Amino acid sequence: MKSSSIRGPGMAAILADRRARTVFSFALVGRLTYGLLPLALIFTVQRNTQSFAAAGAASAALGAATLILPYQARLIDRFGPRRVLLPVGSLFVGLLVILALASDGLGFYVFGLAGLTGACAPALGPASRHFWREWAANNEALKRSAYTLDTIGEETIFLIGPMLAGGWLAVAAPRGLLLLCALTAGLGVLGMAWQADDGGHAETRTGRQATRSIMGILREPALWPLLGVVATLAIAFGLTSLALIGRADALGGPGWAGALEAALAIGSMLGGLLWHRRARRGTALFELSGLAVLIAGGLALSAVATGFAWLASTLLLTGLAITPSFVIAYAEADVRASHRHATEAGSWINALHNLGFAGGSALGGLMIQGFSPAAAFILGSAVALITAVAALTLGRIESLARPAPGTGSE
The missing domain is CATH 1.20.1250.20 (MFS general substrate transporter like domains)
Structure with a gap:
């Protein structure tokens, strides 16, 4: 746990690597979903139910369900990002499309659907850091620099996302914004899965024992x-x-x-x-x-x-x-x-x-x-x-x- 006094390599040097640059770009595209989604969901449900209380409850259900994220990350540790992101991301995109196109006929079932959507949110942040760990190998300074770049990118997305969502909602229907969320999530998942290396994640006896406990x-x-x-x-x-x-x-x-x-x-x-x-x-x-x-x-x-x-x-x-x-x-x-x-x-x-x-x-x-x-x-x-x-x-x-x-x- 002792810290190193070595300064990390420049972020420009990290982005000069084609594979690192590709993963970083797709991770940002996918994370843009989470910058857009809160307002998209709130205003879609509010418009369909005429109730901000219902919209808030749906948003809370979405957020609470993301507490399942560490268990998805455990699967990434065990099987690798590609085998987890593709099925989970496909469910997430499908549920976003259903929320966008059919939420007005779901009534109170929209809360359950919002919770299920949150539970299926792909773990793009953990998957991104998984990539940086593998990419940096045993170079601790390089890994910390990559984590810094990744966190700055994430902060930028969460600054830009609500602004883009607000601009969209000023001129267009919120359900279209949910469809945009489905598109950015799908692109992010496909891009990261494409670049993922699942080698070395074969299930072992040790891995099975590690995942038995909740x-x-x-x-x-x-x-x-x-x-x-x-x-x-x-x-x-x-x-x-x-x-x-x-x-x-x-x-x-x-x-x-x-x-x-x-x-x-x-x-x-x-x-x-x-x-x-x-x-x-x-x-x-x-x-x-x-x-x-x-x-x-x-x-x-x-x-x-x-x-x-x-x-x-x-x-x-x-x-x-x-x-x-x-x-x-x-x-x-x-x-x-x-x-x-x-x-x-x-x-x-x-x-x-x-x-x-x-x-x-x-x-x-x-x-x-x-x-x-x-x-x-x-x-x-x-x-x-x-x-x-x-x-x-x-x-x-x-x-x-x-x-x-x-x-x-x-």
Whole structure:
């Protein structure tokens, strides 16, 4: 778990490789689906049911079902991306087409269909990181650079996706947007499956034993400190998401929320680029502790920001820590899990982040309703600060428990 001080190779060098460039491109096309889908589903269901409550419930069913993602990632570890992505992706595309063309006649069954669609969402992120691990072989610096590039690309997609969805919905029907989601998902899955190498994923006795338990990689105690830090940081991010929506309303309307979200996302992308150029120091938990302090400071400043420019600046500062925290978490999950379970371990980072973010969002709504957006920012800052202390403490405990160099049992 000890970090290297070697700087990673340039991202341009990674993209100079034809196969890496192809996988990265198709992964972005496929992930665009997840940037478009939330608004597409909400407005399709709302238009058919005339109820935003029903639309919200369908969206919640879609999101909750994605918690099955780590089990799909376990199959990728066991059989390889191609044998998993093609059947799962085909189901996903088919269900999106059904939602687009037949949702007006489904009534309350649309909630079940939305949940099933979420359960069949192809694990493009875990599959992409699986590719980078295999492609980088044993070059840890190269793998971290690839993870940084991948995370920056994902942040960009989740910035652009809702903007494209909003533009589409302004001029066309939402069901057409669902069909576009089916197209981008299909292209992403086919492209990644085409480039995947499933060699070396033949089922073994060890692999069969590893997948018998529903807990899977969660049986590894070394993974829990990392997952706990990721989940609590996600609570702070969820609080931030609701706080900036509340502050946008106070600035003059919900339209300001997109600009504030953009400031956060731009900060995240800049943070990834800066982190990539920085030599790593210390262990993952120590680094996450430092990033949590940056988040706490940014959110505390956001709580007292009075105008748009000041608030956007503080959110950009907060965003600087987002991409680095994901890169560190994904790389550390690889270290703490055995190689044959690395994809599943990384997908639990996503799952715990989503769970923490949902909890933070719910808490943020209560804070805004009962107090103010500033109170949500302050609570987010407090959660991030508590996370920093916890990560520092856990890192210290692990350092003390680790045998000193040159010592060991006879």
